[in-house]
Amino acid sequence: FDHGHLPHGIAYIAMELLVGESLAQRLEREPQLDRAVLREVALQACDALDAVHAAGVVHRDIKPSNLFLTTDAEGNLQLKLVDFGVAQVAWAETRLTRSGTPLGTPGYMAPEQEAGRVVDGRSDLFSLGGVLYEALVGRPPPIPPVTTDAGPPVPWIDYTSVPEGWREIVQRLLAPWPNQRFQDARALRD
Numbered sequence: 001f002d003h004g005h006l007p008h009g010i011a012y013i014a015m016e017l018l019v020g021e022s023l024a025q026r027l028e029r030e031p032q033l034d035r036a037v038l039r040e041v042a043l044q045a046c047d048a049l050d051a052v053h054a055a056g057v058v059h060r061d062i063k064p065s066n067l068f069l070t071t072d073a074e075g076n077l078q079l080k081l082v083d084f085g086v087a088q089v090a091w092a093e094t095r096l097t098r099s100g101t102p103l104g105t106p107g108y109m110a111p112e113q114e115a116g117r118v119v120d121g122r123s124d125l126f127s128l129g130g131v132l133y134e135a136l137v138g139r140p141p142p143i144p145p146v147t148t149d150a151g152p153p154v155p156w157i158d159y160t161s162v163p164e165g166w167r168e169i170v171q172r173l174l175a176p177w178p179n180q181r182f183q184d185a186r187a188l189r190d
Contacts, residue, residue, distance in 0.1 A: 018080060020070035023131065027064055031138035035163070037077065038135050041067065044079035045128055046189035052081065053121035053185060056090035060119060062127035063108045064134065088119065107140045111176050114143075122178040125188060129173025129181075137161045141174060 002014040023041065027033065033041070045067060052059060059066075061083060068080040086103040104113055110126035113119050133141040141157055162170050173188070175181045182188040 018068050018070055022065045023067040024064035033135040040077050041079055046185040048081040049124055049185035058088040058119055059124050060086045060088055061104045062124050063105050064131055107143050121184055122181045125173055125181055129170050133170050136163055136166055
């Protein structure tokens with residue numbers, strides 16, 4: 001809501017106070033999320049990522065603890081995408097880390113991110129696929145092998161425990177190569 005410096009020079013930032021819980025907290029209580037709730041979470045995550053990516057930002061750390069669940073004034077579920085601490089901002093990129101250094105949370109990072117390669121919105125979609133897999137199956141997906149120029153890795157996930165209506169979406173999101181995934185959050189939402 002605001003930012004600046006106090007008279008003594010201390011920097012401040014005022015942000016929205018969120019009341020609710022992270023998706024990680026919800027999954028601790030409810031390891032396999034209700035499908036209707038998960039659908040709403042997925043749709044709102046797509047909207048958030050669509051807006052973030054349109055602004056030239058790649059979050060780089062999509063995981064259950066960074067998806068905050070709250071409610072609006074009418075009591076409807078409202079998702080907030082939080083913690084942009086390792087985000088890549090195209091129009092104001094600063095080099096705080098060495099090039100090629102992977103940033104994110106292992107288990108949710110896309111193979112190209114794990115390898116320290118160039119990431120884009122499709123990398124965030126891979127991470128969202130990991131979140132959906134976890135919410136559907138009750139455990140995070142296995143860590144993907146790092147892709148190389150020699151070819152795609154062997155399949156590393158058994159999708160048989162993913163419910164049929166979600167399987168194709170999750171498989172596509174967790175594809176090893178970015179060009180095999182949904183190309184943007186809007187396509188995923190549709």
